[in-house]
Amino acid sequence: MTEIMIDAKNIVKDFKISKGLFRGKENLRAVDGVSLQVMRGEILAIVGESGCGKTTLAKILLGLLQQDSGSVELCGSKIEQIPRLELAKMVQPIFQDPYSSLNPRKSIGSIITLPMRIQGEKNSDVWMKKALQIMDLVGLPSRMFDQYPNQLSGGQRQRVAIARALINSPKIVICDEPTSALDVSVQSQILNLLNDLREELNLTYVIISHNLAVVEHMASRVAVMYFGEKVEESETDQLFSNPQHSYTKMLLSSILSPDPRQRIKKN
């Protein structure tokens, strides 16, 4: 269990923001010297407010963005040196909005099997078999193979996104707000599914979320980001019982617990 899956050191990412037609560019530091280590089988959560750089960091870990300085190693090799197809086999994303992350013109079957076809699997029987297997695993009925995303509910679409991410048996899955577009009853189904799959397939998750209750339920370790920097990182229980940074304290105090006894006092 001590195998290091993700080893990120001192990641910095700048974006150039145009200030106007003739006024040159301004530098915006989205991620400022963040280091992370994720062990095999672990669930690391990254929390922080919108614009604090958590999605940029996720994109760097996925190889979708190149960091300006610092290094990322996945399973022991530098991310720049991993060929694209190999990288896709190693790490896969699940995005926030299942309404925009699935191509509306492709059938569910074709969405789920696309990663296999890209990896060069030519035998359509193999696709079919593997796709039905994975659909069963994530709880999608096989009759949906020929349906289209618009015929599915939000929860089912998120299951399709999960099936697509898992079909090539990746080692790491990066979930960017995996449930924030879903209803609570569906959210609980997806969280249960993610937990089951992790045990079954020995996955490592990085979960990005602003919902601290979800983080507390899922993650073994939590990193708190604030204005591009990692301000605190510790075991989940420790973070929730003994937060150190003032921003973490503020985050924790703003959790809305479903207990009417903690409501804003009136009268």
Add this chain to the structure above:
Amino acid sequence: MADQVLNVENLSIDIPLSGDILHAVDGISISVNKGETLCIVGESGCGKSLTSLAIMDLLPQKAIRTVDKLELNGTSIANHSDKQMSDIRGSKIGMIFQEPMTSLNPSFTVENQMVETLARHRNIRGKEAKKLAVEMLEKVGISPAKQRLKQYPHQLSGGLRQRVMIAMTLLCEPELIIADEPTTALDVTIQAQILELLARLQTDFNTGLILITHDLGVVAKIADRVAVMYAGQIVEEGSVYEIFDNPSHPYTRGLLSCIPVPGKIKRGEHLGSIPGMVPSLIGDFTECRFSGRWEESSDKDDEKIANLVSLEGIENAFLVHGTTDHIVRFCCDSCLKKSKSKISKGVN
């Protein structure tokens, strides 16, 4: 009741589709008193937003609204003309929507928009209007208010924009505020601030508030009374303590078991869930709205069984434990049977 701000009885909304009818809302009744917060919770598509639009007569044109009673402060507004309604909206009923960026006009300054509201509804213009606008911005915690007045919506952050929206809503001192998911688009830290602000201002102004949300955490924080909606009907209604302490409809219980609560459920353990899917509301209902959504009940659920007293006049509606402020309603007989509730025939 003298201090009742809004009274809606038997509201239904039908939306004709090609060849069929979507029964989006099916006979719901709600009321709000002065200074009271009613939260309507439910999953997407259960009709909670349409209900709020129906109260303000802002439904899409082809939607058909039928209602037995729609009273604002004791006066019926069910048959008001468009012009009459437009006088009421903004002055007597205030609205706060989910995404403050789309509900503010991007090409006018905050001042333009606030002063326009005052001119339209209260006939206050010029310096006095500006003074009132500054005062109201200060009340919602915006400083420096004078500088903010000159800014455009895109220069404000999400939380500030929502504060401006709230300030605009309060300018005409409405009797009722309808807030549809007011904090969903905001960060958690900002969300807590906005909820506190809403609660404080509502008490100060003694306004009735209908807050629509899908987040039970928000409900627990701010509600006095809660209505749980499912598939176009209110399945359970009661005081916030009753709903969280004695949820009596299996759907409410299911919803409460779905949310992870720090410290309550062990990490990695399964959260509760509601099996199946929300039924399609197109066409007439022949079967139960909850078919396929009942958890196989285990023995330990027995202790949760509610004592129900039937309520006269409404089919399958019951008072829970005989308390008058907690009503649960089942959609059909089979639902009622499956819930295994104990029924005693009581007086109303």
